[in-house]
Amino acid sequence: MGAFTINGRRVTTDAAADTPLLWVIREELGLTGTKYGCGAAQCGACTVHLNGAAVRSCVTPVSAAEGGTVVTIEGLAEGNGNGPHALIRAWTEEQVAQCGYCQPGQIMAAAALLAATPRPTREQIAEHMAGNLCRCGTYPRVVRAIERAAREA
Amino acid sequence: MAPNDMTLSRRGFLAGSGGLVFALTLGVPAEEALAQGASPQAIGAWVRISPDGAIVIRAPAAEMGQGVQTIVPLILAEEMDADWARVQVETAPVAEVFNNPAFRSQFTVASLTVKGYWMPARLAGAQVRRVLVQAAAERWGVAPDAVRTEPSVVIGPSGQRLTYGEIAAFARVPETLPAVQPADLKPVGSFRLLGRDVTRVDMAEKSSGRTQYAADIRLPGMLYATVARSPASGQRVARMNREEVAALPGVTHVLDLGHGVAVVGRSIPQVFAAREALRIEWSGSPPGAAVDSERDKALYLSHLRDPNRRPDVVFSRTGDAPAALQSAARTLTREYVSEYCYHAQMEPMGAVAHVRADGADVWTGTQWQTMAAMKTARITGLPPERVRVHQLMLGGGFGRRAHTEYIDDAVTLSKETGAPVKLLLSRADDLASGRLRPLTAQRVTMGLDSEGRIVALRHVVACEPVTPYMYGAERWRAVEGRDVITMRGSSLPHYTVPNQIAEHIHEMRGARVAAWRGIGCGYTKFALETMVDEIARDLGRDPLAYRIAMAANPRARAVLERVREMSGWPNAREGRHLGAAFAEYGDSLNATVVEISLDRALGRIRVHRLWAAVDVGLPLQPNTIVAQIEGGAIFGVSAALKEEVTIRDGAVVQRNFHDYPILRADVSPEIEVAILRGSDTPTEVGELGLPPVAPAIANAVRGATGKGLYHLPMTPERVRAALAG
Ligand code: FES
Numbered sequence: 001m002g003a004f005t006i007n008g009r010r011v012t013t014d015a016a017a018d019t020p021l022l023w024v025i026r027e028e029l030g031l032t033g034t035k036y037g038c039g040a041a042q043c044g045a046c047t048v049h050l051n052g053a054a055v056r057s058c059v060t061p062v063s064a065a066e067g068g069t070v071v072t073i074e075g076l077a078e079g080n081g082n083g084p085h086a087l088i089r090a091w092t093e094e095q096v097a098q099c100g101y102c103q104p105g106q107i108m109a110a111a112a113l114l115a116a117t118p119r120p121t122r123e124q125i126a127e128h129m130a131g132n133l134c135r136c137g138t139y140p141r142v143v144r145a146i147e148r149a150a151r152e153a
Numbered sequence: 154m155a156p157n158d159m160t161l162s163r164r165g166f167l168a169g170s171g172g173l174v175f176a177l178t179l180g181v182p183a184e185e186a187l188a189q190g191a192s193p194q195a196i197g198a199w200v201r202i203s204p205d206g207a208i209v210i211r212a213p214a215a216e217m218g219q220g221v222q223t224i225v226p227l228i229l230a231e232e233m234d235a236d237w238a239r240v241q242v243e244t245a246p247v248a249e250v251f252n253n254p255a256f257r258s259q260f261t262v263a264s265l266t267v268k269g270y271w272m273p274a275r276l277a278g279a280q281v282r283r284v285l286v287q288a289a290a291e292r293w294g295v296a297p298d299a300v301r302t303e304p305s306v307v308i309g310p311s312g313q314r315l316t317y318g319e320i321a322a323f324a325r326v327p328e329t330l331p332a333v334q335p336a337d338l339k340p341v342g343s344f345r346l347l348g349r350d351v352t353r354v355d356m357a358e359k360s361s362g363r364t365q366y367a368a369d370i371r372l373p374g375m376l377y378a379t380v381a382r383s384p385a386s387g388q389r390v391a392r393m394n395r396e397e398v399a400a401l402p403g404v405t406h407v408l409d410l411g412h413g414v415a416v417v418g419r420s421i422p423q424v425f426a427a428r429e430a431l432r433i434e435w436s437g438s439p440p441g442a443a444v445d446s447e448r449d450k451a452l453y454l455s456h457l458r459d460p461n462r463r464p465d466v467v468f469s470r471t472g473d474a475p476a477a478l479q480s481a482a483r484t485l486t487r488e489y490v491s492e493y494c495y496h497a498q499m500e501p502m503g504a505v506a507h508v509r510a511d512g513a514d515v516w517t518g519t520q521w522q523t524m525a526a527m528k529t530a531r532i533t534g535l536p537p538e539r540v541r542v543h544q545l546m547l548g549g550g551f552g553r554r555a556h557t558e559y560i561d562d563a564v565t566l567s568k569e570t571g572a573p574v575k576l577l578l579s580r581a582d583d584l585a586s587g588r589l590r591p592l593t594a595q596r597v598t599m600g601l602d603s604e605g606r607i608v609a610l611r612h613v614v615a616c617e618p619v620t621p622y623m624y625g626a627e628r629w630r631a632v633e634g635r636d637v638i639t640m641r642g643s644s645l646p647h648y649t650v651p652n653q654i655a656e657h658i659h660e661m662r663g664a665r666v667a668a669w670r671g672i673g674c675g676y677t678k679f680a681l682e683t684m685v686d687e688i689a690r691d692l693g694r695d696p697l698a699y700r701i702a703m704a705a706n707p708r709a710r711a712v713l714e715r716v717r718e719m720s721g722w723p724n725a726r727e728g729r730h731l732g733a734a735f736a737e738y739g740d741s742l743n744a745t746v747v748e749i750s751l752d753r754a755l756g757r758i759r760v761h762r763l764w765a766a767v768d769v770g771l772p773l774q775p776n777t778i779v780a781q782i783e784g785g786a787i788f789g790v791s792a793a794l795k796e797e798v799t800i801r802d803g804a805v806v807q808r809n810f811h812d813y814p815i816l817r818a819d820v821s822p823e824i825e826v827a828i829l830r831g832s833d834t835p836t837e838v839g840e841l842g843l844p845p846v847a848p849a850i851a852n853a854v855r856g857a858t859g860k861g862l863y864h865l866p867m868t869p870e871r872v873r874a875a876l877a878g
């Protein structure tokens with residue numbers, strides 16, 4: 001039995017230790033904002049924060065979260081008492097999403113960037129976001145939304 | 154929203170007390186459209202107005218990022234003169250009244266949604282408005298002509314006001330809806346909603362992880378499944394290690410479906426692990442089992458070169474190209490190849506099905522709701538009215554989700570196991586069972602007159618047609634060998650080239666093929682537009698000026714001139730090179746310029762900037778159009794430089810994004826889009842961004858090096874070979 005905190009809530013799981021965190025989050029805890037895209041750390045659709053760092057939950061065993069703190073897109077959208085993360089609004093303002101499937105992962109990756117680098121340059125953004133694929137081609141808007149959030153935060 | 158709530162909300166929609174429900178049949182003459190009131194048939198209701206002023210408009214098409222969930226209801230709201238702030242959009246169920254008249258089906262392909270629903274949705278909106286106006290006029294005892302509307306309110310001659318909600322509280326929808334003719338519609342100049350950006354209705358949810366896709370549905374007692382499909386279409390299971398796999402933790406069933414093996418179990422990771430352990434030996438030698446992309450390229454080229462191999466069909470013809478080529482002052486012939494491509498939609502194929510004795514529910518995102526419902530009825534043996542397809546958002550479509558085989562599998566598995574089943578393909582299986590853009594070889598001959606004008610074009614495409622695989626043998630016979638999907642873009646309708654012929658050599662290989670973003674234009678325009686550019690440069694002419702001089706109409710000239718202006722053509726920055734191309738897609742136009750750099754030693758091309766001037770007829774939602782062109786352009790750069798599926802012994806070789814790479818953010822170009830209004834009718838958008846991209850890149854390389862690139866994708870290896878040649 002494993003236990004960790006997710007979006008401020010303490011949860012336990014019976015999943016085997018090597019179960020990818022992604023499936024525990026999605027199927028056991030019902031937090032379906034985190035997506036499956038490749039299962040192989042290639043696309044970033046499954047990005048969540050584990051103890052403050054962006055990780056690919058599809059290749060992170062649930063045992064790695066033991067006793068730790070996980071934040072998903074739902075947590076970022078709720079915010080912790082002071083409203084949604086600045087990125088959430090910036091994303092709507094810049095009309096980033098197309099099909100939307102990659103976007104939770106994009107936003108989680110962006111949040112990790114801004115936490116470490118509050119005013120990133122365009123190159124830093126492009127570099128950092130290269131791990132998150134978007135087949136709809138929203139990259140230019142992802143960049144603009146991050147710049148907006150950095151400005152408005 | 155839990156799935157059960159969806160059912161409830163639909164019932165609520167129908168049974169809601171009071172209010173007006175309009176069931177409008179699109180695509181039939183207005184006078185024939187019957188009002189069905191709030192009867193049970195009103196399952197097809199498009200619009201409902203509640204006494205509190207809330208308006209619900211149903212969205213009939215598949216939303217995969219192109220914005221139709223917003224735009225089609227917005228068109229209706231415009232003519233209805235609805236207050237958009239009070240409009241709620243709800244996804245329509247599968248019902249005939251929601252058909253796109255262009256297909257007589259709920260089918261979202263070929264960028265024809267807005268174009269297809271445009272006129273019928275306007276007429277429907279105008280009918281709703283007329284009913285409201287007549288009801289108000291009657292109450293006031295004035296002539297309907299004497300009243301007018303502001304958003305969601307009818308205003309009488311002496312300033313009386315009745316809101317749409319107030320009218321809904323007392324009015325009834327008449328037996329026969331008032332007739333509305335196109336001439337009664339609003340003039341484009343008086344639109345309040347169309348032409349100005351509204352926030353897409355799916356944007357807030359998609360920006361916060363709340364949007365539901367197929368895999369997000371959870372039902373009590375649900376089992377999970379995945380399918381290992383035969384590598385080539387038509388193969389069967391000869392042997393497998395069923396017992397071994399069935400004994401793995403969490404596995405409940407291992408089923409031979411005929412076309413593949415399903416692993417069913419208690420969780421996705423367990424099912425995926427069991428699928429990895431599955432060892433299957435396939436039998437049978439259907440044609441597809443012999444597909445070999447490396448060998449087939451050479452085969453296709455040999456067919457193009459064989460003087461005794463007449464093409465199977467003339468796809469299009471104007472003038473007399475063979476004669477004009479004979480008498481041309483000079484001719485040029487080139488051959489082109491493009492590889493198989495995978496859609497790589499970010500959401501792998503999936504569906505949730507719950508089949509019971511008394512009915513079936515399916516939750517999925519499909520480009521073809523009508524087909525999904527039909528096949529569900531066929532598989533379950535249930536009457537169609539017992540089948541409900543709950544359409545969700547699509548995590549990318551691009552043509553892939555016009556195929557519904559993954560829905561069939563989910564339905565079959567729920568029927569077999571008696572439990573609700575969530576089917577999800579792993580990325581590897583999604584790629585292995587991909588429906589691909591076909592491998593093509595093309596041979597293009599252009600004839601010039603003594604002034605260097607193109608007077609004749611012969612374009613021969615050798616590839617597998619998509620129609621037989623996608624729509625079946627009957628349809629293939631009906632179209633008499635004309636495959637609009639693969640042959641799209643094979644002529645030059647916007648240049649003054651008087652003699653043209655496009656022909657198709659049918660390569661019946663049995664590969665799994667599909668429409669892919671841009672359909673045929675992804676490679677036909679690569680061939681045609683690199684050749685036009687080559688001719689211009691060889692004549693010492695500026696390639697854009699050459700095209701402008703050849704433009705057959707003011708719209709084509711306008712986009713070409715606009716992109717020349719935007720890109721600062723022909724002046725490139727230090728170390729950068731510009732290339733241009735032009736393409737039509739349906740009735741829309743796109744002139745694109747790219748700025749590239751080229752690492753000659755590595756053969757690596759990078760696109761830094763891209764300018765696109767597009768004419769989309771009447772632009773209804775400019776920001777959404779810009780987003781679609783950006784997306785199409787990035788898809789185009791990705792396809793042009795990277796994307797290639799290899800097939801060996803009928804099986805796809807690639808496994809995931811490491812060996813099927815798509816463009817990433819760090820090398821994505823900056824993009825500027827200009828929208829030109831070329832008419833008063835909205836035309837195609839979704840596919841439009843892609844076609845000119847690959848030829849523009851090749852043209853930039855040729856401009857910089859004098860070396861042509863004739864093979865897609867333009868990988869470093871191929872670029873190095875071309876530069877060395
Ligand atoms: S699903 Fe985890 S990186 Fe793609």
Ligand code: FES
Pocket residue numbers: 097098099100101102103133134135136137138218499548549
């Ligand atoms: S928005 Fe569709 S994959 Fe990114």
